Amino acid sequence: MMAQQNGQPPAAPGNAGGNRRNPATTPASRPAPRTATPQTYSAEEVRNGEAKFAAQCGFCHGRDAAGGETGPDLTRSQLVADDNRGDKIGPLVRAGVPDKGMPAFELSTADLNAIVAFIHDRKTKTESLVGGRRSVDPGDLATGDVEAGRKYFNGAGGCSGCHSPAGDLAGIASRYKGLVLLRRMLYPSGRPAPKPATVTLTLASGETIKAPLASEDEFSIAILDPQGKRQTYEKTSVKFKIDNPLAAHFDQLGKYTDADMHNVYTYLDTLK
Amino acid sequence: MRNIVRSLITLLALCLTAPGQAIDPKLLLHPPADSWLTYHGDYSGRRHSSLAQITPENVTALQQVWKFQPEGGRGFKSSPIVANGILYLTTPDNIWAADVRTGKELWHYKNRQNDAFHIGHRGTAIYKDTVYLTTPDCHLIALNARDGKVKWDVVIADSDKGYWSTHAPLIIGNHVLVGVAGDFDNLPGLLKSFDGDTGKLQWTFYSTPPPGSKDSISGGATGGQMWITGTYDPDLNLVYVGTGNPTPVLNGGARPGDNPWTCSIVALNADTGKLVWGFQPSPHDTHDWDAVEVPVLADAVFNGQPRKLLMQASRNGYFFVLDRTNGKSLLTVPFAAVNWAKGIDAQGRPIPDPAKYPSRSGVLVAPNEGGATNYRSPSFDPQTGLFIVNAADSYGIYFFKPEHGSYGWAGADYGVAERSFLRAIDYRTGKIVWSHPIGEGAGSAGVLTTDSGLTFSGDNHGNFLALRTSDGTTVWHENIGRMGNAPVTLELDGKQYLLVGGGNALYAFRLRDSAPASGAPAVPGGHHGAAARQ
Numbered sequence: 150m151m152a153q154q155n156g157q158p159p160a161a162p163g164n165a166g167g168n169r170r171n172p173a174t175t176p177a178s179r180p181a182p183r184t185a186t187p188q189t190y191s192a193e194e195v196r197n198g199e200a201k202f203a204a205q206c207g208f209c210h211g212r213d214a215a216g217g218e219t220g221p222d223l224t225r226s227q228l229v230a231d232d233n234r235g236d237k238i239g240p241l242v243r244a245g246v247p248d249k250g251m252p253a254f255e256l257s258t259a260d261l262n263a264i265v266a267f268i269h270d271r272k273t274k275t276e277s278l279v280g281g282r283r284s285v286d287p288g289d290l291a292t293g294d295v296e297a298g299r300k301y302f303n304g305a306g307g308c309s310g311c312h313s314p315a316g317d318l319a320g321i322a323s324r325y326k327g328l329v330l331l332r333r334m335l336y337p338s339g340r341p342a343p344k345p346a347t348v349t350l351t352l353a354s355g356e357t358i359k360a361p362l363a364s365e366d367e368f369s370i371a372i373l374d375p376q377g378k379r380q381t382y383e384k385t386s387v388k389f390k391i392d393n394p395l396a397a398h399f400d401q402l403g404k405y406t407d408a409d410m411h412n413v414y415t416y417l418d419t420l421k
Numbered sequence: 422m423r424n425i426v427r428s429l430i431t432l433l434a435l436c437l438t439a440p441g442q443a444i445d446p447k448l449l450l451h452p453p454a455d456s457w458l459t460y461h462g463d464y465s466g467r468r469h470s471s472l473a474q475i476t477p478e479n480v481t482a483l484q485q486v487w488k489f490q491p492e493g494g495r496g497f498k499s500s501p502i503v504a505n506g507i508l509y510l511t512t513p514d515n516i517w518a519a520d521v522r523t524g525k526e527l528w529h530y531k532n533r534q535n536d537a538f539h540i541g542h543r544g545t546a547i548y549k550d551t552v553y554l555t556t557p558d559c560h561l562i563a564l565n566a567r568d569g570k571v572k573w574d575v576v577i578a579d580s581d582k583g584y585w586s587t588h589a590p591l592i593i594g595n596h597v598l599v600g601v602a603g604d605f606d607n608l609p610g611l612l613k614s615f616d617g618d619t620g621k622l623q624w625t626f627y628s629t630p631p632p633g634s635k636d637s638i639s640g641g642a643t644g645g646q647m648w649i650t651g652t653y654d655p656d657l658n659l660v661y662v663g664t665g666n667p668t669p670v671l672n673g674g675a676r677p678g679d680n681p682w683t684c685s686i687v688a689l690n691a692d693t694g695k696l697v698w699g700f701q702p703s704p705h706d707t708h709d710w711d712a713v714e715v716p717v718l719a720d721a722v723f724n725g726q727p728r729k730l731l732m733q734a735s736r737n738g739y740f741f742v743l744d745r746t747n748g749k750s751l752l753t754v755p756f757a758a759v760n761w762a763k764g765i766d767a768q769g770r771p772i773p774d775p776a777k778y779p780s781r782s783g784v785l786v787a788p789n790e791g792g793a794t795n796y797r798s799p800s801f802d803p804q805t806g807l808f809i810v811n812a813a814d815s816y817g818i819y820f821f822k823p824e825h826g827s828y829g830w831a832g833a834d835y836g837v838a839e840r841s842f843l844r845a846i847d848y849r850t851g852k853i854v855w856s857h858p859i860g861e862g863a864g865s866a867g868v869l870t871t872d873s874g875l876t877f878s879g880d881n882h883g884n885f886l887a888l889r890t891s892d893g894t895t896v897w898h899e900n901i902g903r904m905g906n907a908p909v910t911l912e913l914d915g916k917q918y919l920l921v922g923g924g925n926a927l928y929a930f931r932l933r934d935s936a937p938a939s940g941a942p943a944v945p946g947g948h949h950g951a952a953a954r955q
Contacts, residue, residue, distance in 0.1 A: 200536045204557070208540035212605070219791075219863070245495075247902050247924035248883060250865060252495030252512075285783070285820050285833050292782040328835070331783070331818070336838035366860065366882035367895060399838050402816040403758060407776070407784050 182230035184273070190266035198267025201260050209251070214271040219250060224272045235265040287327030291415045293408065298416025301409050306401065308413070311394060314420050322421045331414050335405075336398050346393035348372050353386060362391060443549040444504050444566075446594055446617075450655055457503045457909040457920075459650075460544045460589035465718040466652035467801040470910045473873035474917035475932060480875060480887045480897040482933045486918070487524030490926040491517050497922030498541035498905035500589070500798070500867070502552075506913070507566070508920065509552050510927055513539040513587070516554045518569060521920075522913060524929060528569035532556045537580040538602075541905070543650065543796075544589035546597065548617040553597060555586040561599050561615060573620040577601055583608055589650045593660060593691045596623060600647035600662070604709075605829040607668045610645030610683070614694055624694035628664045628682045640678030644668035645685065649713040649796050654729065654745060659688045659697055661718070661731060661745065665711035671779045671821045671832025672707075679704035684712040686733060686741075688748060698748035702735040704770050707778050708761065708819060709790045709834070710737040717801050717808065723751055723849060732848055734799055734810040736792030737761070739771055740851050754851025756844055757793035758814035761786055779821035779832045789817030789836045797867035798907040800876065802890050807845040807854060809876055809890070811864040815839035839863055843878055843886075845893060855893035859886075867907025869919075877919060879904035885921055885928075901928055 190198075203212050209220030216222035223229050232238045239261055245253030256264070302308040312318050325333055337343035346362040348370060360372035363379045370389055371381040382389075405413075444458060452458045454472060462468055475483065489510070501510045508521040514532035519525060537557035545552045547566060554562045559580040563572040577599055578584040583606030591598040596614045610628035615621065628645030630637045639645075644667040651662035667683035669675050684703035687696055702712040717732045723742065731745035738759035742752035750769020762771035777784050791813070799810035816839070821832035841864035843857040859866075860881030869877045875896070876888040885904065887897040902924025909920050919930040 204536040204539050208538060245925065247496065250496055250903050250905070252925055254495070255492075289781050289820070289822070290783060332835060332837060335785070335816070335818070366884060367858075367880060367886075368884070368898060399840065402785065402838060403760075403787070403814075405785055410785050411782055 182225070182227050184229075184269070185231050186233040188234055188269060190270060194263055194266040195270040198263035198265070198270070201256075202264050202267045205254060205256070205260075206264065214268050223268050229268055229272055232265070232269075235262060238265050238268065285328045290327060290331055290411070291418050293411030293413070293415035295412075295416050295419055297408075298412035298414070301413055302416055306405075306409065306413060307397065311397070318417065318420050320421060322418045330417060331410075334414060334417055335402065335410070337395065344394050346391050346395070349390045349392075350382065351388040352382075362393070365391070442505055444547045446548055446592055449592060454912045455503075455506075457501070457911050459502060459546060459592065460500050461650060461652065461715065461798065462909060464653040464655065465801075466715040466798070467717055467719065467803070467870075468715075468798045468868065468907055469800055469802055469870045469872075471872045472910050472912055472917045473871060474912070475871065475875060475887075475919070476873040477875060477887075477889050477896050479932060482935075483887070483897060483899070483919070483930045484933050485899075486929040486931055488926050488928050489517075489519055489524040489526070491515075491519075491526060491529065496541075496903070496905050496925060497927060498587075499544040499922070500906045500909060501920055501922075501927060502545055502547060503909070503911055503920070504547050504566070508927075509545045509547070509566075510922075511542045511545050511554060511589075513542045513557050515542075516545055516552065516564065516569070518552075518566070521911075521918070521929070524927075530554065530562075530564055530569040530571070532558075532560070532562065535580070538585035540585070540587060540602075542587050542589075543906075546590040546592050548592045548595070548597065551617065553590050553599075555588045555590065555599055557585045557587075559584050559586050559601055561586075561590070561597070561620070563617075563620060575615060575620040575622075577613055578603075578611060582606060587648055591650050591653065591660065592617065593653055596691060598651065598660065598662075600649075602646045602648040602665070604644070604646075604666070604668065604670060607643040607828060608646075609643050610647060610664055612647045612662060612689075612694070626687075626689055626694040626696070628685070628687065629667070629680075638681055639667070639683070640676045640680050642667035642676035642680035642683055644670075645680075645683035646711075647713065648711075649715065652716050652718050652731075653691065654718060657729075657746060658691050659745070660691045661686060661688055661716040663711070663713035663716055663733065665713050666703075666706050666709045669827045669829060669831035670707075670709050671819060671830060671834065672825060672827050673705055673778055675827035675831070676705075680706070684710060684737070686712060686716050686731065686743070686748070688745065700741070700743055700748045700750065700768075701770055702733065702739060702741055703737045703773070705773055706737070707773070707821075708737070708786060708817075710735070710788075710792055712736065713796060714794060715798050717799065718745060719801055719803060719848070721803065721806070721848065730848070732801065732808055734794050734808065734812070734846065736788070736795060737771065738788050738793035740808070740846050741769070742848060742851075743769075752848075752851055754846075755793075756810065756846055756851070756853060757812045758787040758816070759793070777819075779819035779834065781820065781822040783818045783820050785816060785837070786819050787816050788813065789815040789839060790834050791815065791836065791839070791863050795863070797865065797905075798869075800868040800870040800907070801848070802870040802876070804872065804874070805845075805890055806848050807870075807890060808848050809843060809845045809868045809870060809878075811841065811859075811866055811868065811878065812844040812856075813839050813841045813863055815863070841881055843868065843876070843888065843893065845890075857888060857893040857895075866904035869908045869910060871910060877908045877910075877921070879921075879923070883923065885923060899930075902926070 214223040350358045363371040518527040535558040584603040614623040645664040667680045684706040731743045753769045761777040816837040819834040845854045866879030
């Protein structure tokens with residue numbers, strides 16, 4: 150078992166899954182929140198927690214808690230940052246998050262405490278790293294051509310239709326670095342949340358409402374009203390049009406060459 | 422002679438299984454309508470049922486009969502089996518037996534505490550009066566199907582080395598075939614056959630050479646784990662199994678060549694485990710695209726000729742049709758976003774583009790690590806010729822540099838964005854006939870089709886869906902929480918049941934007693950028929 154710990158861990162969420170609008174399910178792409186209440190754990194607690202975590206949590210959250218096949222990066226989780234000796238993590242683990250595919254876990258208090266110790270230890274260790282996860286260094290990424298990137302940004306990429314280096318992207322490379330910047334460039338997620346989709350709803354009465362989209366499935370659509378409350382409508386009872394700025398990002402993923410991607414990244418990396 | 426044997430087998434199948442009756446493995450050749458005896462429901466892996474009581478016209482009268490939410494249960498990535506009116510359901514380290522009519526627990530067995538990998542579990546299998554549980558710590562445990570008492574317990578592989586098992590065994594005669602998994606260590610891929618009565622090892626198939634082997638054809642690759650239940654052609658006596666990715670996972674330079682038999686479909690003699698043929702959906706994989714997805718079998722016309730077909734919608738984004746007598750390719754067509762291949766070679770295999778190998782600065786690859794589909798069962802509907810699969814258009818970025826080494830993962834990769842669909846593929850052409858969006862992110866539900874023209878699956882928002890198979894339109898839905906695998910169906914007391922896992926529970930659905938039978942077609946096949954209602 151320990152031999153496995155020394156192996157290269159599962160890299161990351163190819164299969165991140167879940168609802169990308171919920172920051173709890175979107176790993177990386179943002180600075181990790183700071184631990185609210187500093188807490189320390191013995192090496193033995195951490196070691197014990199490492200084995201328990203690997204067995205119970207590792208496949209979804211990665212063996213080092215930095216995100217796995219379906220689970221988010223816990224070292225960047227707000228809930229973990231707010232947790233003090235399991236007061237937030239414990240109830241969540243015991244109840245599960247069935248909607249997000251996380252089952253409820255039946256754990257002894259000792260096992261749970263060990264897992265909490267391990268997660269906090271991983272968070273402390275990860276906080277000392279800047280930007281990227283694993284060994285993807287910012288220096289690995291800026292291999293493109295700034296001018297070609299600028300040209301793509303203003304031309305074929307269509308980026309300038311929504312973004313500007315003097316406007317929303319001013320100083321972007323100071324706020325995000327390395328892998329975080331690259332992932333945010335390709336498909337913005339995490340915090341601060343990207344601009345939500347806007348819904349234009351026409352009710353049966355003929356009234357028209359324009360509001361941010363809260364969630365949507367095949368059968369219903371939910372908006373945030375001016376008070377920030379969710380209002381849900383059956384799709385059969387309204388007419389609606391959704392304007393999602395992220396749709397262009399998704400479409401672009403099928404168009405980038407790797408050279409385009411690195412050029413645009415290298416260009417954005419100059420916007421300090 | 423063969424016809425007489427067939428008739429006898431058919432007669433046997435017509436006798437519904439009765440409580441306490443041992444399950445003769447011959448029954449698996451023609452599973453009765455009141456049961457779901459294996460992970461796939463039958464040897465073909467089609468996950469298609471001839472039951473037709475529930476139709477597009479009356480499906481809105483479906484209602485929940487019971488909900489089984491066992492203490493200590495977790496999200497079900499398994500598919501239940503049902504025999505003798507008892508359903509058997511698993512999660513890692515656990516198996517439950519419950520009355521299929523009421524959902525009441527009959528017994529529960531919990532494995533010893535262990536620190537092996539607890540990722541998920543696919544299900545169990547039944548042979549005579551024994552059910553089997555594979556465990557995270559890589560044991561195969563035989564239990565009395567009536568009371569859950571342990572009969573014997575054998576080790577499949579050494580979990581301390583990094584193996585674990587999630588496998589739903591495949592029963593063929595007295596063979597119990599079990600596979601393992603293990604991606605974080607450089608371990609040979611193995612599938613074992615145990616004697617269903619005694620637990621004695623019968624044979625081992627290695628997809629990559631065990632330590633100390635000479636004449637390795639794998640190019641130094643380990644891996645190729647077989648972690649999804651295979652399919653079986655009794656006439657050819659061949660078992661078909663998909664194999665997983667090579668290790669080291671992202672560092673392809675450490676293992677030159679095609680790396681057989683990783684990311685492959687292998688045909689094995691069921692009695693000896695000897696390789697008869699192999700086909701590689703992903704030669705020299707560097708993206709973790711296991712080819713373990715169900716190798717679905719059908720006897721159907723292809724290019725004007727009746728053929729014995731094998732179909733796989735593979736994690737790498739391509740749909741393959743093979744002649745299962747010899748493994749020769751008949752069709753290779755993408756069914757989702759792909760950008761990693763330069764073309765298709767003479768054998769029908771995609772040719773990996775070296776420009777999309779993981780690199781120091783990163784490459785943008787479609788699909789992502791989770792793949793264009795994954796282990797969840799697809800379904801083949803013989804009436805329409807549609808192969809229906811939970812598919813995703815997805816993108817990931819892949820990194821490798823020499824500092825990552827050559828052990829285990831040996832690289833880094835990150836999902837970027839993903840959209841999921843239920844897609845219906847025409848097996849004759851690979852053409853997508855319909856594509857039903859189910860949400861952002863990766864899908865998690867498998868698929869079941871029935872002779873009445875219904876497709877059952879789930880979306881990414883927890884809705885259990887019934888679609889019209891011919892065109893993919895939704896005819897019914899109910900929110901039960903995210904599904905982790907495919908539904909199963911069977912007929913009890915003249916009523917068709919659907920069993921489906923959502924969230925942390927398993928649900929049973931059937932039509933309301935007062936449901937109109939309107940539009941329900943007369944059903945051929947006698948024992949599968951809808952009971953006269955009203």
